[in-house]
Amino acid sequence: MKIKIWGCRGSLTTPGKETLRYGGNTTCVEVRMRDGRVIILDAGSGLMNLGKALVAGQDLTLQMLLTHAHWDHLCGFPFFAPAYLKQCQITLCGGPAAQQSLERYFKHQMEPPFFPVPFEGLQARLDFGCRCDHPCAGKLIAERGGPGCRSVRLNHPDGGYGFKLEEDGKSFVFLPDNELRFHHANCPEFSEQVDFCRGADLLFHDAQYTEADYQRTRGWGHSTYGDALRLATTARVKRLGLFHHDPARTDDDLDRQIESCRRQLREAGSTVDCFACAEEMVIEL
Ligand SMILES: [Zn+2]
Ligand SMILES: [Zn+2]
Numbered sequence: 001m002k003i004k005i006w007g008c009r010g011s012l013t014t015p016g017k018e019t020l021r022y023g024g025n026t027t028c029v030e031v032r033m034r035d036g037r038v039i040i041l042d043a044g045s046g047l048m049n050l051g052k053a054l055v056a057g058q059d060l061t062l063q064m065l066l067t068h069a070h071w072d073h074l075c076g077f078p079f080f081a082p083a084y085l086k087q088c089q090i091t092l093c094g095g096p097a098a099q100q101s102l103e104r105y106f107k108h109q110m111e112p113p114f115f116p117v118p119f120e121g122l123q124a125r126l127d128f129g130c131r132c133d134h135p136c137a138g139k140l141i142a143e144r145g146g147p148g149c150r151s152v153r154l155n156h157p158d159g160g161y162g163f164k165l166e167e168d169g170k171s172f173v174f175l176p177d178n179e180l181r182f183h184h185a186n187c188p189e190f191s192e193q194v195d196f197c198r199g200a201d202l203l204f205h206d207a208q209y210t211e212a213d214y215q216r217t218r219g220w221g222h223s224t225y226g227d228a229l230r231l232a233t234t235a236r237v238k239r240l241g242l243f244h245h246d247p248a249r250t251d252d253d254l255d256r257q258i259e260s261c262r263r264q265l266r267e268a269g270s271t272v273d274c275f276a277c278a279e280e281m282v283i284e285l
Helices: 047-056 099-108 136-142 190-197 211-217 225-234 251-267
Strands: 002-007 028-032 038-041 061-065 089-093 125-127 148-153 161-167 170-175 202-206 239-243 273-276 282-284
Touching (some): 002 047, 038 047, 089 099, 161 190, 170 190, 190 225, 202 225, 225 251, 239 251
Parallel strands (some): 038 061, 061 089, 089 125, 170 202, 202 239
Antiparallel strands (some): 002 028, 002 282, 148 161, 161 170
């Protein structure tokens, strides 16, 4: 599978000269499977640029997996050009608990006075019909004879789901918003997430905060750099992409953080290959 990052900024779209290298768009990742199928992970502001590329390539049969409904993960959808084309078909899937509410959230963000074009103005065939209860996305994708997909609950305010995509014996785990050091209501234990990530070839994980940030942001739903390292090393993943960069983090800040993470891994004798996710980065598994 081929993974391309269109947005990896957390919480708020952050344009400007200090975020050019890692990018300022919020969460959106494209995964292209061997058979050409396009799976979109989240609809943050990065979705707009992905939409332009999909229209140019006439890739208009799409699957979209949504981790949760926080605005930084939905705000790109009203600007997603394929959604305005009659020939486009999008199957949308959230977690089991989100499935019924997903359509409501998409409609709500386009209601007056939030947006000038009503949801009904979209021309694409939008299928919110995924009613599988466990594991949410697995049924959607596996039924079509393709690669596997499994979901795990996020540890995040109001819940949500992370996903694991598997093909040709390779696995990619996506946990963009996940607080590893705090237990939110009805959310999983650390051990459940370790089991889910175990041996993954690639993990994109929330690394929004420094330890100093976390003194005042505990319970806000995000992890520190150290927390992400702990999950990656405990689960023995091969590569860790730090994701959901804080809007206040500049490119230079991120360079320093990644250097510190690599030093910690070296000192611990870990073989995890750690890097900071960046917009337009492409990884093939
Ligand atoms: Zn987020
Ligand atoms: Zn969130």
